[in-house]
Amino acid sequence: MYDQLKPLISIILLLIVCAGNLQAQGDKPAEIQVTPYKTTMLANGVDKVLITAKIIDSKGKDVSGLTRSVTYKIIGDAKLVTINNLDAETFRKSDSTWQTNLTGTSRIILMAGNTRNPIKFEAKSDSLTTGATEIHTIQLGKPHKVTNDRYKPRTTPDKILGADISFLPQLESRGIKFSDNGVEKDAIAILKDHGFNYIRLRIFNNPAQPKGYSPNRGFCDLEQTKQMAKRVRAAGMKFLLDFHYSDYWADPQQQNKPAAWVGKDFNSLKDSVQAYTQHVMQQLKEQGTEPDMVQIGNEINHGMIWPDGHINNLDSLAQLFYAGFKGIKAVSPQSIIMLHVALGGQAEESDFFYSSMHKRNVPYDVIGLSYYPKWHGTLDDLKSNIDYLSKKYKRQIMVAEYTHMKREVNEIAFTVPGGKGIGSFIWEPLNTWEAIFDRSGKSNELLDLYPEIADKYLK
Numbered sequence: 476m477y478d479q480l481k482p483l484i485s486i487i488l489l490l491i492v493c494a495g496n497l498q499a500q501g502d503k504p505a506e507i508q509v510t511p512y513k514t515t516m517l518a519n520g521v522d523k524v525l526i527t528a529k530i531i532d533s534k535g536k537d538v539s540g541l542t543r544s545v546t547y548k549i550i551g552d553a554k555l556v557t558i559n560n561l562d563a564e565t566f567r568k569s570d571s572t573w574q575t576n577l578t579g580t581s582r583i584i585l586m587a588g589n590t591r592n593p594i595k596f597e598a599k600s601d602s603l604t605t606g607a608t609e610i611h612t613i614q615l616g617k618p619h620k621v622t623n624d625r626y627k628p629r630t631t632p633d634k635i636l637g638a639d640i641s642f643l644p645q646l647e648s649r650g651i652k653f654s655d656n657g658v659e660k661d662a663i664a665i666l667k668d669h670g671f672n673y674i675r676l677r678i679f680n681n682p683a684q685p686k687g688y689s690p691n692r693g694f695c696d697l698e699q700t701k702q703m704a705k706r707v708r709a710a711g712m713k714f715l716l717d718f719h720y721s722d723y724w725a726d727p728q729q730q731n732k733p734a735a736w737v738g739k740d741f742n743s744l745k746d747s748v749q750a751y752t753q754h755v756m757q758q759l760k761e762q763g764t765e766p767d768m769v770q771i772g773n774e775i776n777h778g779m780i781w782p783d784g785h786i787n788n789l790d791s792l793a794q795l796f797y798a799g800f801k802g803i804k805a806v807s808p809q810s811i812i813m814l815h816v817a818l819g820g821q822a823e824e825s826d827f828f829y830s831s832m833h834k835r836n837v838p839y840d841v842i843g844l845s846y847y848p849k850w851h852g853t854l855d856d857l858k859s860n861i862d863y864l865s866k867k868y869k870r871q872i873m874v875a876e877y878t879h880m881k882r883e884v885n886e887i888a889f890t891v892p893g894g895k896g897i898g899s900f901i902w903e904p905l906n907t908w909e910a911i912f913d914r915s916g917k918s919n920e921l922l923d924l925y926p927e928i929a930d931k932y933l934k
Contacts, residue, residue, distance in 0.1 A: 502532035507598040509606035513824035516587040518612035528598045529580040543600045545577040550595040552588030613787040618834040621797040626838035635898030637673030655918040670929025674707045675900045677717040680733035687722040704764035716766035727777045745798040752802025768811040771799035776816035793835035815843035820852025822860040843875030865895040874899040878908040889932040
């Protein structure tokens with residue numbers, strides 16, 4: 476009998492082994508993930524940066540035990556120095572490309588040239604989505620203070636479990652109804668039921684214009700923001716207002732000047748920033764919804780309101796930030812001010828940025844970091860950076876954006892040495908990335924993580 480079953484047993488064992496291998500490797504390879512450990516460099520011919528590259532699946536998980544031929548390409552004034560501690564010249568195929576095998580995580584050292592222009596780094600392999608990053612190169616000038624006044628950073632007693640749900644009016648306009656365990660409720664109320672106590676709202680200058688964020692509709696403009704602020708307050712929650720200072724998305728790859736400010740000289744631009752900020756704050760105050768916290772610019776490690784406030788123009792960036800600061804304080808002296816960058820795990824660049832603002836005597840209260848592991852390193856990188864920044868700059872600190880690894884990120888955000896960690900804001904959890912609702916508005920199991928997080932850190 477055994478001899479008769481032996482072929483069948485062999486087939487079954489083979490299937491088990493194959494299944495184990497598939498489980499270990501996860502989904503099929505989908506993309507090359509590129510993570511730079513700084514995205515601002517000095518254009519001095521010697522500044523270097525570590526870039527890691529690895530293969531991930533469609534869910535962002537590492538694909539192990541796989542080797543692929545990969546071509547690294549640079550557009551701009553830079554070169555590769557080493558690849559996995561070997562001289563990059565060994566792998567050079569042309570003036571701008573290098574080719575080698577990628578297994579596990581590859582460590583690449585890039586060196587900037589002397590030209591102040593963006594550098595684009597790409598990692599390509601057949602059938603995989605290309606990984607890429609953009610690095611801004613700058614030349615430093617002498618710092619000048621925006622004010623001689625000594626500013627004592629304000630602190631908040633709040634521990635914040637927050638969510639950016641600025642998409643909510645757009646989702647509702649499409650007819651989406653939100654529910655939890657089959658019970659339909661306002662999405663804000665559902666979040667509050669699960670421990671959230673803060674909402675983040677982004678605001679654009681004129682998103683309804685043809686090249687704006689929301690042509691003809693005006694989502695995330697002042698009037699829409701006022702209505703959302705009322706809903707947040709009615710739910711008994713606090714809120715953070717996020718000024719993008721653009722008609723469109725503002726982030727490290729784009730900080731486009733609002734159309735109404737194009738062509739203004741620098742002094743007029745500063746006046747416009749202050750006047751606009753003060754107007755928005757006054758409108759919110761008059762309806763009884765002053766923001767509890769305000770961020771001046773969104774992810775501004777490459778600056779804001781380009782080209783005037785680009786990171787190469789550190790004095791100008793500091794002055795534009797200070798104009799926003801004065802506009803806020805003219806209306807709401809008690810509002811907490813956040814200085815927000817997209818550098819969760821990039822310690823060297825974070826230190827450069829906040830040091831540059833410190834040298835210019837820029838006043839602010841809270842350090843805010845975005846953390847997405849695809850771009851911002853490991854959890855250990857995040858923890859190390861948060862702990863270092865909070866200690867060196869003597870500020871409260873928080874994760875102002877995240878989506879993945881919800882338990883782990885919140886543990887880091889709330890357990891900063893000295894009690895300086897004040898919490899987190901998950902970015903657009905109603906419908907984006909690792910969302911806590913499905914596309915029809917029904918809550919999923921990820922929402923159920925938050926009562927536990929709230930019980931652990933807010934009480």
